[in-house]
Amino acid sequence: MTAKLSRIQYLNRHKEVGSANWRAAQLKIAKLHRKIANLRKDALHKLITYLAKNHGIVVIEDLNLRGMFRCAT
Template sequence: MNRQVAELLKIARLHRRVANIRQDVFHKLTTYVAKNHGTVVIEDLNLSGMMANHKLAKSVSR
C-alpha cells in the first residue's frame, strides 16, 4: 500500500508542476499582450446560433 501512495504522490506532484507551468506561460503571454498592444478586444460569439444559420455554418465550422 505504501508503494501505491508514493506513486500517487509522484503523479500528484507532476500534475501540480504541469499546472504551474501552464499558469506561468499564460501569465507571461497575457502580460506580453497587455504591454505590447494598445487595445485588446474579446468577442462573444453565439456559435450555436451561427451553426443553425445554414449560410454561416460552413464558414464557422472551419
C-alpha cells in the first residue's frame, strides 16, 4: 500500500496545482490514505480483541528507554 501511495504522490508532483488531473490524483491519494488508516485501525482492533478475550490481565508499562540506555553504557 505505501509503495502505491508513494508512486501516486510522485506522479502527482509534476501536475499543475488546481488542474482537473491534479484534483483527481489528490482524491486517489486521499482514498489510499483512508484505506491505509483503516487497515491499521482494523489490525490494532483485532489484536486488542484477541488480547482481551484470551488473557485475564493485560499490563502496559511506560519505559524510560533513554535512562535505560544511559545506564547500559
